[in-house]
Amino acid sequence: MNHCLLCEQPIAAFPTWSGLLGIEHKKDICDDCSKNFQHADIIDDDPLFDRITSIYTYNDAMREYLHQYKFLQDIALAGVFANELRAVLKGKATVVPIPMHPEKKIERTFAHVDELLKRAGIPFTHLLEKVDTAVMGEKSKEERLAMRPLFTIKPGTSIGPGPYILVDDIFTTGTTLRHAATVLREAGATQVEAVTLIRAEPSH
Known part of the structure; x- marks a missing residue:
């Protein structure tokens, strides 16, 4: 029997045609834990983007999930929101994960955005390299505005429209997303969207 990755309780499984045909994706968390996550379904207007979509809000349940996944390095949690990401990202666009700085990747042991996409079965392409180890949440608004570019185009990469x-x-x-979008547009991209798993309110 499958167990919830968050509360470790058994997840009841019922026979379905999708399961019998092998096209049903198994659940990583139980229904009780799923109910603790609040959908955001936020779509923003921003001149740098054709569209920005955020799937969940940053509530207590999401805070605990993100801490366990990113900072406690529980890579098994990468698949928890695979279905939601798959539903939003399916299509013919080139999916570009926000990259980690090489030093940060060594510290965290894995690239968390890459793993989310892998578990969702979403093909992706690394077009950007991060050139700054800065953490946005630790900077004031003035410091963020004064920052030099966070990203550069990966050497040997050609950016189309x-x-x-x-x-x-x-x-x-x-x-972070605006820095990445700016670099892509300056390199020739004319259509840039963004998708985030979580939307959090900035602290002041």
């Missing part, structure tokens, strides 16, 4: 979808785990101020 698009469409491109930037993917990150959390949207707080939007600084």
